Amino acid sequence: MAKRILPIPHALNPFKPKKQRIMNYNPVTGMSSRKPAEVVKITVFDNSPDHAEEVVVQHVEQAFHYLETPGTSWINIDGIRKEEVHAICTRYGVHYLIEDDILNVGQRAKMDEMGEQLFCVLPMIYFNPTACTIEQEQVSIVLGKNFVISFQEDIKRDVFDPIRDKLRFNGSRIRSAGADYLCYALLDVIIDSYFVVLDKLGERIELMEDVVQHEANNRTLARINLLRRELLLFRRAISPVRELVNGFLRSESDLLNEHNTKYFKDVFDHIVHCSDLTENYRDMVINLQEQYHTQLNLKMNEVMKVLAVVTTLMAPLTVIAGIYGMNFDNMPELHSPNGYFVTISIMVVILIIMIFLFKKRGWF
Known part of the structure; x- marks a missing residue:
């Protein structure tokens, strides 16, 4: 069977220093370092039990009238640009502190209550199979009385397609359960996507367990360090999400229907499970590092064993020579006509006897 080789990023070189990755930290009061999006896509889903409307608006002002509709509106903004964010936050009465959090990059996952609205920000995480790295974007969600507004950085990808499919389906619960249920559904699909990333990391760890057994070299160590670093970044990103979901459970806001509490509890169970899996994978990577060093020691022991056996075999021959x-x-055997052949024969006999004894004792 052909041996599977773990793919390695092209630029990965264990002997060459790499630039340090910028950690996800940006003070709330700091200026936004996000580059404004070139294209902003605004999608609106306006739903009620007997009505459904899906539209992509060209200008943010076209989404303002959905504040007055009787159903539940979901406004999803792909691409962050200050003009659009400020306009929609002003029209929907979003607090300016929430607006700052939406515009600032690198926010820690959190949940806040601002007046008659709930706000949460959390990472949406993807796995890049080519570079074997984790990529993430910041997602901000604002929950109001009859609306949910979500802000995403990447216009090309997200994990909300299952939500869109349910909103298009007649008779689905999400179309009639209210804005808080829609907010739960968005959180649930984001957190469920974490398990997809964990599965990819788990596959890499399983492959590395086989690679370490056969290829304990510097490239293998670089692969292990890459996995360890990606798990560290993943763990750092999702750890605060537990408190975010717990904030919804503790909240006494009128925006949250008591009947929907059980759904947020289910999301809390998911993020706890995800955190536990992350810790398990972290322990597995630590074990991989220990296994790598064990394999190196075994190789070194084998080398030393061979050298010791060769040295021991040659020692008596060196003494005779x-x-x-x-x-x-005045040496009796020095002028013997057969002295050379006798000496060589004795050396060969001693060598054969020592090899036989070493083999019998299982030393090689």
């Missing part, structure tokens, strides 16, 4: 190499005139 040293004795007969002395320049003394």
Whole structure:
């Protein structure tokens, strides 16, 4: 069976220093370092039990009238640009502190209550199979009385397609359960996507367990360190999400229907499970590092064993050759016509006897 090889990023070189990755940290009061999006896509889903409307608006002002509709509106903004964010936050009465959090990059996952609205920000995480790295974007969600507004950085990808499919399906619960249920559904699909990333990391760890057994070299160590670093970044990103979901459970806001509490509890169970899996994978990577060093030690022991056996076998032959190499005139065997052949024969016999004894004792 062909041996599977773990793919390695092209630029990965364990002997060459790499630039340090910028950690996800940006003070709330700091200026936004996000580059404004070139294209902003605004999608609106306006739903009620007997009505469904899906539209992509060209200008943010076209989404303002959905504040007055009787159903539940979901406004999803792909691409962050200050003009659009400020306009929609002003029209929907979103607090300016929430607006700052939406515009600032690198926010820690959190949940806040601002007046008659609930706000949460959390990472949406993807796995890049080409570079074997984790990529993430910041997602901000604002929950109001009859609306949910979500802000995403990447216009090309997200994990909300299952939500869109349910909103298009007549008779689905999400179309009639209210804005808080829609907010739960968005959180649930984001957190469920974490398990997809964990599965990919788990596959890499399983492959590395086989690679370490056969290829304990510097490239293998670089792969292990790459996995360890990605797990660290993943763990750092999702750890605060537990408190975010717990904030919804503790909240006494009128925006949250008591009947929907059980759904947020289910999301809390998911993020706890995800955190536990992350810790398990972290322990597995630590074990991989220990296994790598064990394999190195075993290889070194094998080398030392071979050298010790060769040295031991050659020791008596060296002694004999040293004795007969002395320049003394009065040596009985020195002038013997068959002395050379006798000496070589004795050396060969000693060598064979030592090899037999070592083999019998299981030393090689």
